[in-house]
Amino acid sequence: MKSxxxxxxxxxxxxxxxTEDITTNVLKGISLVVNKGDFIAxxxxxxxxxxxxxxxxxxxxxxxxGTYILNNVDVSKMEEDELAFVRNKxxxxxxxxxxxxxxxxxxxxxxxxxIYAGVKPSERHDRAVKILKDLGLQDKMNNRPNQLSGxxxxxxAIARALMNNPELILADEPTGNLDTxxxxxxxxxxxxxxxxxxxxVLITHEADIAKHAKKIIHIEDGKLIH
Amino acid sequence: METQELIRISFRAILSNKLxxxxxxxxxxxxxxxxxxLVSIGAGLQSYITNQIEGFGSNLIFLxxxxxxxxxxxxxxxxxxxxxxxxxxxxxxxxNMASVAPIVQQxxxxxxxxxxxxxxxxxxxxxxxxKTVKNALVEKGSFFNFAQEQSGAKVATIGESVKTNLFGNxxxxxxxxxxxxxxxxxxxxxxxxxxxxxxxxxxxxxxxxAAAQQQFxxxxxxxxxIAVNNQNQIADVKDKVSKILLKRLxxxxxxxxxxxxxxxxxxxxxxxxQIALGGIAAIALLVGGIGVANIMLVxxxxxxxxxxxxxxxxxxxxxxxxxxxxxxxxLSLSGGIVGIILGxxxxxxxxxxxxxxxxxxxxxxAFGFSVMIGIIFGMAPAIRASKLNxxxxxxxx
Numbered sequence: 001m002k003s004x005x006x007x008x009x010x011x012x013x014x015x016x017x018x019t020e021d022i023t024t025n026v027l028k029g030i031s032l033v034v035n036k037g038d039f040i041a042x043x044x045x046x047x048x049x050x051x052x053x054x055x056x057x058x059x060x061x062x063x064x065x066g067t068y069i070l071n072n073v074d075v076s077k078m079e080e081d082e083l084a085f086v087r088n089k090x091x092x093x094x095x096x097x098x099x100x101x102x103x104x105x106x107x108x109x110x111x112x113x114x115i116y117a118g119v120k121p122s123e124r125h126d127r128a129v130k131i132l133k134d135l136g137l138q139d140k141m142n143n144r145p146n147q148l149s150g151x152x153x154x155x156x157a158i159a160r161a162l163m164n165n166p167e168l169i170l171a172d173e174p175t176g177n178l179d180t181x182x183x184x185x186x187x188x189x190x191x192x193x194x195x196x197x198x199x200x201v202l203i204t205h206e207a208d209i210a211k212h213a214k215k216i217i218h219i220e221d222g223k224l225i226h
Numbered sequence: 227m228e229t230q231e232l233i234r235i236s237f238r239a240i241l242s243n244k245l246x247x248x249x250x251x252x253x254x255x256x257x258x259x260x261x262x263x264l265v266s267i268g269a270g271l272q273s274y275i276t277n278q279i280e281g282f283g284s285n286l287i288f289l290x291x292x293x294x295x296x297x298x299x300x301x302x303x304x305x306x307x308x309x310x311x312x313x314x315x316x317x318x319x320x321x322n323m324a325s326v327a328p329i330v331q332q333x334x335x336x337x338x339x340x341x342x343x344x345x346x347x348x349x350x351x352x353x354x355x356x357k358t359v360k361n362a363l364v365e366k367g368s369f370f371n372f373a374q375e376q377s378g379a380k381v382a383t384i385g386e387s388v389k390t391n392l393f394g395n396x397x398x399x400x401x402x403x404x405x406x407x408x409x410x411x412x413x414x415x416x417x418x419x420x421x422x423x424x425x426x427x428x429x430x431x432x433x434x435x436a437a438a439q440q441q442f443x444x445x446x447x448x449x450x451x452i453a454v455n456n457q458n459q460i461a462d463v464k465d466k467v468s469k470i471l472l473k474r475l476x477x478x479x480x481x482x483x484x485x486x487x488x489x490x491x492x493x494x495x496x497x498x499x500q501i502a503l504g505g506i507a508a509i510a511l512l513v514g515g516i517g518v519a520n521i522m523l524v525x526x527x528x529x530x531x532x533x534x535x536x537x538x539x540x541x542x543x544x545x546x547x548x549x550x551x552x553x554x555x556x557l558s559l560s561g562g563i564v565g566i567i568l569g570x571x572x573x574x575x576x577x578x579x580x581x582x583x584x585x586x587x588x589x590x591x592a593f594g595f596s597v598m599i600g601i602i603f604g605m606a607p608a609i610r611a612s613k614l615n616x617x618x619x620x621x622x623x
Contacts, residue, residue: 060538060617081542088540099535099620103238115231116540160539 007199008034013066015052026052028222039194041202041213049222054203058170059083092161096173098153100145107141110159117164131159151182172203187212227545236553250521254561257511258592262569264507265588268500270581275492287452288483306446307479313450324463327355328450332442337404338392347430350438358453367399367414370434378436383414385430408441515599522554522607534619547612554604562596
C-alpha cells in the first residue's frame with residue numbers, strides 16, 4: 001500500500017509536553033499524507049500546535065506516539081544523530097528569521113549543509129554558485145548577511161535549503177519578516193521550485209500567503225480541519 | 227565534517243572576538259611563560275653546578291681528611307691524620323691505575339719588587355695535578371715537571387689574580403717573587419677559573435709539594451686528587467685506596483668522594499627545585515585554563531542559535547562537539563605558542579647575566595600542557611553545546 005509517490009505519511013501523531021507534572025497534549029492524533037510534488041499550506045493561530053507539527057514534519061522532534069514515514073523511511077523513533085542525517089538529506093528549511101550565519105558570506109552559508117553531507121569542496125562550491133546564480137544572487141555571493149536586504153537574505157536561505165537537493169522544502173513563515181514585494185518574490189520562487197518538482201510544505205498564519213499553495217490544511221487545537 | 231573546515235570555523239569565531247580571545251589567551255600565555263622561565267632557571271642552576279663538579283673530572287676521586295658526619299675533636303675540627311707520605315704510598319701501589327696529586331695549602335704573603343699581595347693561597351702539589359684536574363689549565367708558560375717536583379725546585383705557577391696584583395700587564399714569566407722569605411721563579415700563569423661561592427680561585431700560587439713542605443714544615447695534606455686511568459675502574463680504585471689507608475688509619479680519618487656521588491646529591495636537590503618551580507607555574511596555567519572554560523561557556527551560550535541552525539542543517543552531536551573543542555584547543559594552544567616564544571626570549575636574556583638554560587623538555591611540557599588545558603577545559607562547554615536541543619536552540623533569542 002506504500003506508494004512511492006507518497007513523501008510524508010503521518011499517522012495518528014500525538015505530541016505531549018510535560019512541564020512540572022502538568023501534561024499538555026499539543027497534537028491530538030494527526031494523520032496527513034503529502035504526495036511528492038504537492039504544495040500544501042498548514043495554517044493555524046498561534047498555540048494551535050502549528051509549530052509543533054512543523055518540528056515533527058521537519059524531524060527536529062519526534063512524536064510521543066504515532067508513526068511518521070518520510071520518503072519510505074520510518075523516522076518516528078530515530079535517535080538524534082539519525083534525525084540529523086535525515087534532515088541533512090531530505091529536508092530544506094526556510095525560516096522566518098532567515099537564520100543565516102552572520103560571520104559567513106552568502107556563499108559559505110549556502111555551502112553549509114553540504115559540508116555536513118561530506119560533499120567534496122570543489123563540488124560543493126560549484127553547486128552553491130550555480131544555485132545562487134539561479135536565484136539572481138550572483139553579485140551578492142561574497143556579501144555577509146548584514147550587507148543584504150531581507151528579501152536577498154531569504155533568497156540565500158532558500159539557496160541553502162536547495163543545496164543538498166532534498167525532496168521536501170519546509171518553509172516556516174518565510175514571508176513573516178519581509179515587506180509585501182519581497183514576500184511576493186519569495187512565494188514566486190517557492191512556486192517555481194514546486195513546478196520543478198519539489199514538494200513544499202508551508203507553515204503560515206496569513207491567509208494571503210497560504211492561498212499560493214495548491215492545498216490548505218487548517219490546524220486548530222492540535223487537530224487538523226480539512 | 228573535515229578538519230580543515232573545522233579549523234577555519236574555529237579561527238573565524240576566535241578572531242571575531244579579538245579582545246576577548248586575547249584576554250583569555252593571556253592567562254595561558256602567563257602560565258606557559260612561567261613554566262618555560264622557571265624550569266629554565268632550575269635547569270640552568272643544575273647545569274651550572276654540574277659543570278663545576280664535572281670540571282674536576284668525572285674520573286676523579288677526592289680524598290679529604292676526617293669523615294663527613296663522623297667524629298670531630300672538641301673544637302669542631304676533625305683532626306687531620308692524612309700525611310703527605312700516605313699519598314706517596316698510594317701512588318706507589320697504584321702507579322699503573324691512577325695518578326695522585328696531593329694538595330697542601332698555606333696562606334702567605336707574596337712580594338714582587340715594591341708590590342705586596344697578602345692572603346695568597348700557596349698550594350703545594352705534584353706535577354700530576356695539571357693532568358688530574360680537568361679545569362686547571364696553564365694559560366701562559368708552563369707547569370713544573372716531574373724533575374722539578376722531585377728536586378723541590380723553587381718554581382711557581384701563579385693564578386690570574388696574583389698575576390694582576392703583582393705584575394699588572396707585564397709578563398711575569400722568569401720573574402722572581404718572594405713567598406714569605408723564599409725566592410721563587412715564576413714559570414707559568416694559570417687560566418682564569420673565576421670565583422666559586424664567593425671564593426676567588428685565582429688568588430693562588432702553585433709550587434712543588436716538596437718546596438712547600440720544606441719551606442712551611444708541612445706534613446699533612448689538605449686534600450688529594452686521585453685520577454683513575456680507566457674510568458670503569460673508579461670503584462675498584464676507591465676500594466684499593468681505602469684498604470691502603472686503613473692499614474694505618476681508621477675509617478673516621480678520611481673520606482673518599484667521587485664526582486658521581488657529589489653529582490647525585492646535586493641532581494636530587496635541583497630536581498626538587500625544578501618540580502617546585504614547575505608546580506608554581508602549573509598553578510598559573512590552571513587559572514588560565516579556567517579562563518578558557520569560562521569564555522567557552524559564554525561562547526556556547528552566545529551561539530546557541532547557531533548551534534540550533536547547524537543541527538537543523540544536519541550537524542551531528544560529534545560535529546558540534548569537535549567544533550567547540552577545537553576552538554578551545556586553538557585558543558589555548560595559541561596562548562601556549564606565544565608563551566613559549568616569550569619564555570624562550572626571557573630565558574635567553576636571563577642567561578646573559580644569570581644562570582638559565584632552556585630544555586627541550588620544558589618546551590614539550592608547555593606545549594603539551596596548553597593542548598591538554600584546551601581539551602580538559604573545553605570539554606564541558608563543548609559537551610553542553612553538543613547536547614543542545616535543535617528546536618530550543620533555534621528559538622533561543
